[in-house]
Amino acid sequence: MGRILIIDDDSELRRSLRTALNDLYQVDEAPDGLIALERIKKNRPTLVILDMDMPRLGGMETLQAIKKYDPRIVVIILTAYSSVPDAVAAIREGAYNYLAKPVRHDDIRTMVDRALKAQEMVTQVAYSAPVFQGELGEKLSSRSDRMVKIFRLMEKLANVETVVLLRGESGTGKEVVAQAIHYNSPRKDGRFVAVNCSAIPETLIESELFGHEKGAFTGADQRKIGKFQYAQDGTLFLDEIGDISLAMQVKLLRVLQEKHFTPVGSNLELSCNVRIIAATNRNLEEMMKKGEFRDDFYYRLNVLPIFLPPLRERKEDLELLAQHFIRKFNSTHKKSIQGIDSTTLQRLKEYDWPGNIRELGNVIEHSFVMETGPVITELSLPERMRPVEVFDSPIPLTQDRFGPPQEELDFKLYKEKLEKEFIVRALRKFQGRINLTSAQTNIPKKTLLRKIEKYKINTDDFRK
Secondary structure (H helix, E strand, C coil), rough: CCCCEEEEECCCHHHHHHHHHHHCEEEEEEECHHHHHHHHHHHHHCCCEEEECCCCCCCCHHHHHHHCCCCEEEEEEEEHHHHHHHHHHHHHHCCCEEEEECCCCCHHHHHHHHHEEEEEEEEHHHHHHCEEECCCHCCCCCHHHHHHHHHHHHHHCCCCCCCEEECCCCCCCCHHHHHHHCCCCCCCCCCCCEEEEEHHCCCHHHHHHHHHHCCCCCCCCCCEEEEHHHHHCEEEEEECCCCCCCHHHHHHHHHHCCCCCEEEECCCCCCCEEEEEEEEEECCHHHHHHHCCCCHHHHHHHHEEEEEEHHHHHHHHHHHHHHHHHHHHHHCCCCCCEEECHHHHHHHHHHCCCCCCHHHHHHHHHHHHHHHCEEEEEECCCHCCCCCCCCCCCEECCCCCCCCEEECCCCHHHHHHHHHHHHHHHHCCCCCCHHHHHHHHHHCHHHHHHHHCCCCHHHHCCCC
């Protein structure tokens, strides 16, 4: 639940706003800026609702002090109609948005919800990209210099209408970056609409993007609004743009240049006010050489490209990324995993991560399902990432008369191999403690002792 601070010298207005928000958030009040700054330092609110006209410390001075203390705090400005220019100036100083008095309950709830959603998207992209504290631009911190530069560019792109092309391997966080640009731009109150171009059949993509009239083609039994209309005044994210046909590239190029399109089966040309953010994991330059991607479309998209590096090239941020996913899945799965043990963390750093951040998230969630202890260990990792155990008695090889030696396909030997591997890993995890290992693995203590003796396992090797 977010924590909100209302700063206004009008007690009746404070009471009204508290009534509007109290059922959704933790709400505190302050009658002026000086008292507010003391409470901000004490309680660290997520969002502040700030009146521009106050005694002792004015709204603009209070805003500047808040942003200097903690730039992550979201500030919504309240102002009289006659002071709207002051509110606009406050937005340039870092405020999220403003509302003119009198304030309706529905309006303040809607704006607070959108403001917190925008902040959440910044946080998500921080962990997906990976940046781990603060907001965009100079406020970012990361162990990756490349990502700091990317977020400085994103800050600039959020304030212009330029087409953006996001490039990078699958799983590097392109859609989350697109959302962060949208929710921190003047279009933040409009829709963010995502379209996966590779997932739509070629025969349907024109209808999906531009809409169609009833009877335009077989199966078109009713009129349909396309994504361009649905995203009006917002942002349209075209993922996997490199997978669309040459014919579709021509039509999209026309929309980008002229801001008009025609629904399938219609003679009426419609105007659109949509910002385009595109993304691809393909080599567009090679596609142009092969005639698979139009030069003019490429140069229209490639005005300000952002190249997101793969996870293997930013391993310095892997631990912080993993901690982000641990916090996320603790909430999702109602668990209290505290972290990752050092051996397992080293194994994660040695892995090449072909699926990038998306794969890391899947690995951490897999471990949440499998893990029974307070920290993630090697035993809970997916099988492809576990270490290969060396056993005292390897499975014997037999000569195949048609080729090189083959493993003996003996079920009993394989069963014993896997059984010993499981017990060794469990004992390592629980530091050789028999009772704890028995309880956590659901192996009866007598059975566990018998297996330890059978496989000649020395439990002292696992005690710390």
